[in-house]
Amino acid sequence: MSVEYREEPCRSALNRVKGMPFDWSLNPYTGCAHRCTFCYVRAFEARADRPSDDRYGRSIRVKVNVADVLRRELARPSWKRESVAVGAATDPYQPAEGRYRLTRACIRELGVGRTPFSLITRGPMIRRDVDVLVEAAQRAKVHVSFSVPTLDERIWRATEPGTAPPRRRLETVRILTDAGIDTGVALAPLLPGLSDEPALLAEVVREARAAGASGIWANVLYLRPGTREHFLEALARDWPELLPDYELLYEGRAYLSAAEVEPVREEVRALARATWAPRRPSITPAPDAEQLRLAV
Incomplete structure (x- = not known):
């Protein structure tokens, strides 16, 4: 599949977020070449009147100046070093990062600015940036989450066509944890x-623990308009026998109820507790230097 990369500057790097466990989001790219069939960003693309079907992921906006803009935003006197989520609406380690290195540059700026951040990815390319992650973690809290919904090869190939193999992601978890980076695994979304x-x-929990994952959590698929149509179309192609069940399960709603989701989450939590093992401590940020007051 050919992908068009559009080099376009951005006016802002940080986006204010409400109702989430983080305060700001940062996305060096718009669009994602991973093309996961269940990607919730497809819903936002549909609302913005942009392609959310098979055309999604064929045109990637590259925010070529994002690190420079981020540096200026972090230098503002009003900046309070609130938490930033990198990759909330696009994978920061999709293939474009190999060429443009924007995520790497942003991690460096966040570290210099002593700003805590989390990062979620399916891209093993992050192992290239262990050096800047370590530098950042010495200045502020850093957490990386790897999304590994399954190790089943058929499910992975059908639902995450542009991603690296799940076991390669878990190998990268081990590399990051060995370097002292706080790294967890998300079984999300579960289908x-x-x-x-x-x-x-x-199987996922066992292998994640063996790789040194600090935390393991799960979430179940939700289908907003835009994502729903594309996912059900892919389901009809790959697992047609399940299509009637999904149409009934998600009829008139995007999210399953807590009563339906919580048993799965609890099962993952129980598996995580059962497989807990001591791991290498993560890097702890050094405290800010105190400015000495001169006696008058």
Whole structure:
């Protein structure tokens, strides 16, 4: 699949977020070449009247000046070093990062600015940036989450066509944790009747723990308009026998109820507790230097 890369400057790097466990988001790219069938960003693209179907991921906006803009925003006297999520709406380590290195540059700026950040990715390319992650973690709290919904090869190939193999992601978890980076694994999204099978959940949790994952959590698929149409179309192609079940399960709603989701989350939590093992401590940020007052 050919991908068009549009080099376009941005006016702002940080975006204010409400109702989330982080205060700001940062996305060096718009669009994602991973093309996951369940990607929730497709819903936002549809609302913005941009392609959310098979055309999604074929045109990537590259914010070529994002690190420079970020540096200026972090230098403002009003900046309070609130938490920043890198990659909330695009994978910061999709293939474009290999050429443009924008995520790497932003991590460096966040570290210099002593700004805590989390980063979520499916891209093993992050191992290239262990050096800047370590530098940043010595100045502020850093957390990396790897999304590994399943190790089942058929499910992975069908639902995450542009991503690296899940086991390669877990190898990268080990590399990051060995370097002292706080790294967890997210089983998200889990697909009802597919990747939420107990044996598949246990396999991911076991391998994630073996890789040194500090935390393991799960979430179940939600289907907003835009994502819904594309996912169900892909489901009809790859697992047609499940299509009626999904149409009934998600009829009139995007999110499953807590009563439906919580048992799966609790099963993952129980597996995580059962496989807990001591791990190498993560890097702890050094405290800010105190300015000495001169006696008068």
